[in-house]
Amino acid sequence: MIFALLIVSFIAHATSKDEESNYLDIKSKYTQADHELNELYSIQMQKYKKEGGDFYGQALSKDIFLKKSQQIWIRFRDASCDYETYESQTGTGYQSIYTQCLLDKTNERIKYLKENN
Numbered sequence: 001m002i003f004a005l006l007i008v009s010f011i012a013h014a015t016s017k018d019e020e021s022n023y024l025d026i027k028s029k030y031t032q033a034d035h036e037l038n039e040l041y042s043i044q045m046q047k048y049k050k051e052g053g054d055f056y057g058q059a060l061s062k063d064i065f066l067k068k069s070q071q072i073w074i075r076f077r078d079a080s081c082d083y084e085t086y087e088s089q090t091g092t093g094y095q096s097i098y099t100q101c102l103l104d105k106t107n108e109r110i111k112y113l114k115e116n117n
Contacts, residue, residue, distance in 0.1 A: 030103040
């Protein structure tokens with residue numbers, strides 16, 4: 001009986017360590033992607049401010065709309081990840097699953113901004 005408890009304890013500890021390692025890996029990737037997104041956003045904002053609205057034949061500069069879009073996207077990203085990870089909120093892998101969702105959404109946004117620059 002004691003042997004079985006030791007094995008279960010060891011497996012739980014190993015799973016915990018694996019989960020922690022997995023989470024740290026995903027978090028590192030998310031941090032890098034978030035940095036890339038922020039850099040891309042800053043570059044595009046500077047470009048659009050410099051061009052002004054006249055460049056596009058508009059009264060307002062494109063940076064105004066990019067800023068508005070980014071603010072709404074952040075709220076949408078967070079709400080989407082809350083919804084998509086709802087069932088795993090009480091599980092041991094929740095942090096990894098939620099952070100992976102943030103990473104996926106951030107990479108999608110990077111691609112979108114690059115394609116629509």
